[in-house]
């Protein structure tokens with residue numbers, strides 16, 4: 025049988041999916057070499073987190089045809105990462121995760137470029153995030169997910185019928201694991217629910233009441249939290265507890281043991297002490313591999329259309345048998361984050377300073393220390409000091425003027441808000457309307473366009 | 474602090490020192506080290522299995538660099554098994570890693586006794602006839618076998634062994650063993666020793682809900698001719714009685730009692746799952762019986778004698794609003810009963826061992842204790858042989874899946890087609906769509922093959938969609954990295970459960986649906 029001579033190719037397997045026409049496919053699937061080459065050349069992917077999921081994601085994406093990757097993570101490598109974060113070795117302990125992960129993947133897969141960012145996600149301005157075709161999240165914190173979700177949703181624009189504009193949609197793929205369980209989800213802002221629409225999926229952690237710790241301890245965890253939350257402050261006035269300092273942890277453990285003995289409570293161990301104090305979530309390689317692979321596959325399908333996509337939430341549970349389930353959650357129509365934005369009506373005379381004060385009192389926002397951006401340029405920045413100084417003079421100018429004297433516009437603000445007694449960084453999209461200037465400016469805009 | 478223990482901290486919190494020790498004793502054999510096999514092993518090497526043996530006869534080609542992280546440019550032309558093994562060794566030097574440059578099919582045909590040295594064999598990317606042969610070999614040698622295969626956007630994972638018994642099944646949600654409606658004398662008298670009416674409000678608010686419910690249940694039984702609340706009305710009334718007191722007292726303990734009142738309504742005695750295990754013919758033990766079944770036999774005797782219809786007490790209680798003193802006392806009462814139950818079972822285990830001609834001390838105290846603590850959660854998993862599944866799948870099940878239009882139709886379609894492509898390959902020496910060109914011919918040939926297969930299985934009249942047949946031909950036996958990582962992840966997860974003997978391995982055949990992730994386990 026005569027076979028067509030096939031040129032040996034690195035993408036031998038992937039080509040079958042990207043070069044051949046298919047029957048069960050996504051929108052805009054246009055198979056061919058051009059699709060494969062465009063994927064490599066033009067599609068930029070950001071991986072948020074270079075931990076258990078992040079390491080897997082970088083490998084999976086790099087072997088799924090993506091060649092332009094960036095990764096952001098503020099952490100350094102610890103010994104306890106080595107049972108699953110396969111890009112790290114013992115001698116890497118202490119080095120930044122993003123940098124080592126990027127280097128290892130590039131060493132093994134030629135033609136792949138991975139740019140590491142060793143910093144907090146809030147340190148990057150919004151423009152940084154707008155540069156990517158798709159953002160893939162491998163995080164273990166609700167706050168960080170919530171922040172990136174808000175960033176991605178902030179790019180979304182709505183047309184005059186309040187329909188989301190496709191070209192402003194920044195897809196997110198999010199994964200998470202705990203022990204033998206995990207989830208992968210696809211967020212198409214404006215179409216499928218965003219992280220905030222279904223925030224109830226992540227209920228806040230229940231804390232022990234302080235009176236239980238102080239008066240009626242019953243479990244080992246109560247004794248540990250007593251030492252951690254009450255006794256530490258009593259003894260070390262002013263010195264903050266550092267969970268990463270082994271001496272501090274040892275002290276907590278010893279105090280917990282004393283208390284447990286006093287009350288006849290069994291079960292305080294050093295390992296449990298660490299677990300309770302640091303709120304350690306058990307993690308293994310296999311679950312991370314499963315969830316990351318599902319996320320990478322979705323990223324490939326979303327960007328190329330080579331198959332249908334997950335709609336929109338996959339859960340995996342491998343503890344008792346094997347259960348995978350797809351749930352199609354629906355958007356919260358009134359979501360502050362992925363909706364058209366909080367509507368704020370202002371007089372044209374309102375200064376930027378007054379506007380910032382107003383955000384602090386706005387019942388839907390309660391946003392303090394706001395930095396304000398309009399169409400990519402900073403109107404006021406709280407930090408760093410250099411930028412604060414540069415933008416300070418804007419505070420006394422009317423916002424109307426700063427926004428180019430148009431009757432309406434979208435403003436992005438970042439700042440902090442208090443939720444459950446803890447301060448979190450938030451980003452919000454606001455739709456600002458100015459009273460009494462409608463019509464005139466619309467005409468101006470039409471003329472200027 | 475020793476380095477290995479710290480390194481494994483996050484997983485020790487899941488399967489403990491015992492699970493880790495089992496992993497470190499295990500020797501794993503991998504057949505074929507493409508991405509599916511390599512990724513499976515990667516997860517196991519990171520977790521610290523004892524040893525791995527990588528078996529693959531092929532050389533690394535350029536195309537392998539596009540889907541397998543374990544090989545790089547410098548590997549092209551070299552033994553794939555050697556290169557993959559070298560990378561895996563880099564991940565964890567505590568693991569003994571070796572390779573054999575040999576085609577698995579050759580080993581299966583010529584050296585079946587080779588496999589008996591391993592704890593577990595991970596067989597990837599094997600075709601049906603090799604699967605059947607290997608399955609026979611491993612069953613004979615009591616080696617655990619797990620198949621994994623990636624094929625385009627689909628794939629499968631299948632465990633095969635005669636029997637897997639689990640003591641520490643660690644279910645997520647399981648009813649506490651509190652005996653609220655069936656307290657033993659010590660617990661009953663402890664509850665009686667607390668006079669709720671004589672307590673001041675502070676003490677009353679710190680009386681554990683266990684005591685409140687035991688008292689309430691007893692009162693109820695007395696005034697209802699010996700029976701517990703059973704109808705919805707009665708259960709509601711029971712809760713209302715608690716609610717009235719809660720409001721009067723404003724106590725968290727009464728709130729907890731209301732929330733936990735379903736524990737009073739739960740039936741006494743053992744579950745039907747456990748009954749099924751007791752009824753199993755293996756519970757009639759002889760000298761060939763495993764420790765697990767010997768302990769089941771002892772459990773069976775216990776339940777119908779000392780246990781009075783109940784399994785041995787688990788001995789732990791959940792946290793609840795209480796004074797420290799009452800809570801600790803209560804905990805001691807539960808622990809004492811659990812210890813007493815354990816001693817009875819231990820004696821029965823020793824007697825049975827003696828009776829069947831084994832060393833009465835051959836099962837350790839720790840093992841029996843763990844068995845008692847988990848007696849209500851025992852699991853027995855059995856797997857049909859591959860040969861049986863292939864030649865005589867459970868037809869009603871198969872037909873059910875085939876006609877289920879909603880969820881599983883794609884998955885079962887993939888199942889049939891994954892078998893059809895092997896038949897296709899046996900007839901035409903390549904997989905459908907494996908090479909470019911001749912796609913239309915492959916599609917029609919695959920269709921004919923699939924129809925023939927369905928008819929051989931006795932599913933005449935069932936059809937697969939054109940779309941799915943087309944897709945399988947488009948996949949052309951490709952091993953996509955992301956799919957392989959998913960399948961490999963699932964396979965390694967199951968390996969861990971099988972080796973640690975903790976948690977419950979999956980039943981049946983897992984069919985991955987990479988189109989919309991509506992994957993399915995088929996029990997055929």
Ligand SMILES: [Zn+2]
Pocket residue numbers: 217218219220221222356359360361362363
């Ligand atoms: Zn939303």
